[in-house]
Amino acid sequence: MANLAEEMYETEDTQKGKYLTFALDSEFYGIEIKHVTEIIGVQTITEVPEMPEYIRGIINLRGKIIPVMDVRLRFKKPYRAYNDRTCVIVVDIREVSIGLIVDQVSEVLSIPDSEIVPPPELSNVLHTYITGIGKVGNEVKLLFDCDKLLHQEDSEQLASIG
């Protein structure tokens, strides 16, 4: 019985500590791989009215309709036109699926907890989602929390409080 529990813990572990990294401008971000279901190239997006700017619309993913969010716009960066490097990272969190449009996808990295430090106190939009800063070699990846990204109130409202 104890062995079974250990085994299960280990299979969970293979996904833990692994992050999918992607780039926006010159910054690198990482999200936990356990939420990522697939990565696809950007395709025709159908606009949905009355949505905030960063929700670009919906796409047809093999019969399933999922919304797509432009992460640049979400982080209040200027919009950049999509090219053939642009990818959509489909994540699934608490049964909500969404596609994240990013400039380019980098690689999957293992970042052990010891290499992660808590984020500095910055008063810009980003820090509400960043859960930690991961150190990989000489580089720094900003790790963020998908859950917060999806379920947090619009950042404008937060800014008005702070």
Next chain:
Amino acid sequence: MDNYLDNSIIEMFFFESEQLIEQIDRAVLLAEKAGDYSPELVNEILRAMHTIKGSAATMKYSNIAELAHALEDVLHFLREHKPRHVDNSELTDLVLEGSDLIKVELHKLKNGDQNDGDTADIIVRVRDFLARLDPDFDVGAEIARTVESAEDPALATYSSQSKSYFAHLVFDDSSGMENLRAFTVAHHLSEMADDCRYEPSDIAVNEASADVIRHEGFRIWFRCAATDEELHQFFSRASYLRSFELSLIDEADATAPVGEGNGEGLSRASPDINGPPSGDIAPAARQPEREDQTSIQQSIISVNVSKLDKLMDLVGELVISEAMVTQNPDLRGLSLENFMKSARHLRKITSEIQDMVMSIRMVPLTATFHKMYRIVRDVSKKLGKDVQLRLIGEETEVDKNIIERISDPLMHIIRNAIDHGIEMPEERIRAGKDAMGTITLEARNVGSDVFIAIRDDGGGLNKVRILDRAKRNGLLHRPEQEMTDKEIYAMIFLPGFSTKEKVSEFSGRGVGMDVVVSNIEAVGGSVWVESEQGAGSDVYFKIPLTLAIIDGMNIRVGQSRFTIPITAIKESFRPADKDLIRDPNGYEMIMVRGQCYPIVRLHERFRTGGAEQDLTAGIMIMVENETSTYCLFADELIGEQQVVVKSLPDYIRAYKKISGLTGCTLLGDGSISLILDVERLR
């Protein structure tokens, strides 16, 4: 396998018991209306109560069984002895109280809780009632007997005509699941016999009992007033039965063999037995109805709803795929006659499958509507008002998912109607109306929607009071003069609203109406109210028959595609400049055959880029909803298509409810089209 057996038996128990309880309720209400318990009604209630007792005892739910037993005693006495002075209203109250208690216990059991309700109090009162009817009745002895008589046949002695029997059944070697077969036999037997006891007794819960039955046969002891002939027939019809022995048990324990026989080994489920114990007046009117019910029962199988959901999804995918094949861009411009013929045939078949699958999930509203009788009775009694319920169109069918969501809103609206709407009898007479108020519940199919109307002939909504209350609660956001009647009435659906000064246990707290609206909107429907002061109010629900598949017309606005449900479209045309009107406020309208209709520019409404701006260069589509007709302006019509409605992704819906869109769909070329909500575009 073990669990599956138990679960299906338990589910059957709940299903049947609930139906029986509803039957009892209906019969009691009929008796109350008539002012008298006719022999047919007594019989109906007795039979139902008896079956509940038997089933509950088998499942070892003893508090339900005991309560049913106590009520059964009373009814049995009424049937056999027909006493002259019966307090009908006390009887009604007792039976209804008992039925409510059983409902509560069943509900607990369904939720996995214990059936720990205290039935002792009501049982004492029931026994007391019986004691008063029958001075020779010994209350004390009865209570002692209740506990035992469920198990021991020798003690029960109601009807002098019933005899004790012993039956020994042997099933076919190949039948398998002998415990289930035996249970079916015992169950059906308990409907016409009393005090069934059988060996092995754990057939409902223990799979191993099947082995015991295979080796030793199945033994039943019971009391019954049916003739030997009838019993013989009953047993020979049991399925998978190889042979049986039936003997009469004398008090002195001598066994006189009544008959033996061989089972017919039919593979149908054993039929329900309607044979009444002799001494009954077989009610001619009731009989056909029950037989109809039994014959329906035989050809019903219960299916897991999730399987149906999956089937629906697959059919939806099939429709989309079919469209993707037949409307493939590769084929555009080609002339393919044979292909088109086959495609049409494919279309036809897909259509039939779709209709069939949708109809499988449809359930008539009858049961839901009938539940309202009880509500009307209880509420009107409590408030001292006199109200009757009329039903129209109860046979209208609605998707199973939706039925469950309609029940509560309906109850709430009816309670409201009686509480707020219908006036007290004296007031009604003074207003020149009948002292008895009427609530009419009507359902009908219109196109791909179901309309349900709850009409009352009460006092109607008071616009002044509504506006006043809205102002006080800070819910008024527009100047009163600008609001139409419909909008004023719609305010009663806002959370926190209630014009009732006092909060009663039924309504007044202002938490009901908005829940009604959200429940109905959750299934894609809408709610609105019409009213005439002094004459009454009408609450309407419009609910889509099924959310899944509709006939739509695809249109293009700029680069975007939209779909309009065909049933909403009246006509489409290219407008002529001379028919266009612009009023001082900037609203645009168009004249069609002498009538003036407002125009909604879709490209403005949805802010689509690159769309046609010139009204004469695009196309006008005249649409109508329940209350108004107006024209939509789009670039062009693409074509008619049967579309599978998919709801917008949860993320988007959670963010905001977009008025004007009911969902989206995939077109033949894989692109997404948004489905317009004709109800709310204006």
